[in-house]
Amino acid sequence: MTKINSPRETDEKGEGFLKSIAIDAVIFGFHNNQLKVLLIEYKRTGLFALPGGFIKDDEDVNSAATRVVNDRTGLDDIFLEQFYVFGDYSRYNPAQFKIIISAGGAAPPDDHWLLKRFISIGYYALVDFTRAKPTPAAIFDSCDWYDLGSMPTLIQDHSLIVDKALNTLRANLDHKVIGFNLLPGEFTMGDLQKLYETILGKKLLRPAFQRKMLALGILERVAKKWTGGAHKAPYLYKFINETIGFSSKQ
Amino acid sequence: MTKINSPRETDEKGEGFLKSIAIDAVIFGFHNNQLKVLLIEYKRTGLFALPGGFIKDDEDVNSAATRVVNDRTGLDDIFLEQFYVFGDYSRYNPAQFKIIISAGGAAPPDDHWLLKRFISIGYYALVDFTRAKPTPAAIFDSCDWYDLGSMPTLIQDHSLIVDKALNTLRANLDHKVIGFNLLPGEFTMGDLQKLYETILGKKLLRPAFQRKMLALGILERVAKKWTGGAHKAPYLYKFINETIGFSSKQ
């Protein structure tokens, strides 16, 4: 579908990209009982933002989102879903972009395409923290995980986008099968419960949780786990589902 | 928020509008136990489509959607919600738009802004059929209600958009309070049940339905209804909720 011709975002005209449309990705990971979000920092600005990108003239929007997440994490098989379009006029803030572009070289002309108003399509992605390799682009100082509770201030309305992504994740956790995307291939029931508790922000009852998860019929018990703890070793489970990757589950 | 300056879609350059972004609205109504969708027909083309529009340079995207629905129905207080962005490259079909524009006057130049690739933000609206006044624009032959089961062929991927809107409506009917927006201010429990049955495409048990709806605590019994039928007259109910209008319910 997508011809590869590699236009460059830094062109003043934005040749090769759809104008006025951006993609912002809230990439969630889970580690040490903490829900994390991948953020980038623009060089020499102290400005933090969600990983984002633009849509090539001949590229599907969903493919562009996949490409953005792949560029930042190196992962291919990711759960990714649109959740909202952020399109208020009030989010238009060219001053911030002028700083970002200027930090990368010369000050941009006033009619630089990135200084125009943009609408952003919000995606959220659930990735395996242990396999993701945060990868900055040339214009970033960093690309790293941040705990949801201790994120730096973000540009534009990106904090709002994270909030809305988290709300969507919470709402979907109940009636879609998505939590597993945040865990490694094999995990214990305790890991899974910690994940659910962290996302939902509340404690769950262990017996009820175990039964509910097993009743879904999508978990396969693999083997015994050895632990360093002074207690019974838990089973390992893996998620059995062929339809991994870009999800069209409704 | 929105300065009024009235740009015109027919300008070749699309001056005053965001480029590459359109809005398509699936406006649902309910009448005679049928779920209906509002469709427009372009003049002298035989082409049917969803009501749609574009976003003014200084207009919120959600405001633009409200404006589109208001233009076609005359209604102000409408339930309206984004549900998906349709952004595949394959939906790009300039030939159809060339026909539409040509039918309105002279053939457009090849660089007419409407012949470029567009991404469409899908909204669905739930309106009171009895209060909506379908209103065509100058370039339409008609603007009318169609039964979901007997719609004409639609341009582009508009049939897909309707399908996805219906699926979203079905999924939300269970866990959001939205069905009432399709009924007049006062209605019987039978009306409401018929509506649910039509949307979900299956029969529901009357006693269970009545109890579930009343348990929501959002219905107020108003008065006795007189009927022409040879049976007990049903109560009338009305929906008690202050937060009518553009919904931010999550």
Add this chain to the structure above:
DNA sequence: TCAAAAGTGTTTCCCTTACACCCATGA
């Protein structure tokens, strides 16, 4: 042998389902 975590069994409770019964009304 003990503490801690994991796995499973059991009872209770509540909501939904299914069905029954009564009510009101016009033909």
Add this chain to the structure above:
DNA sequence: TCATGGGTGTAAGGGAAACACTTTTGA
């Protein structure tokens, strides 16, 4: 008085909540 649709009562069934008990392991 009878058929039809509306409203409510009630018993049965299924799943979640709450709690108890057993199992396994390293200290």
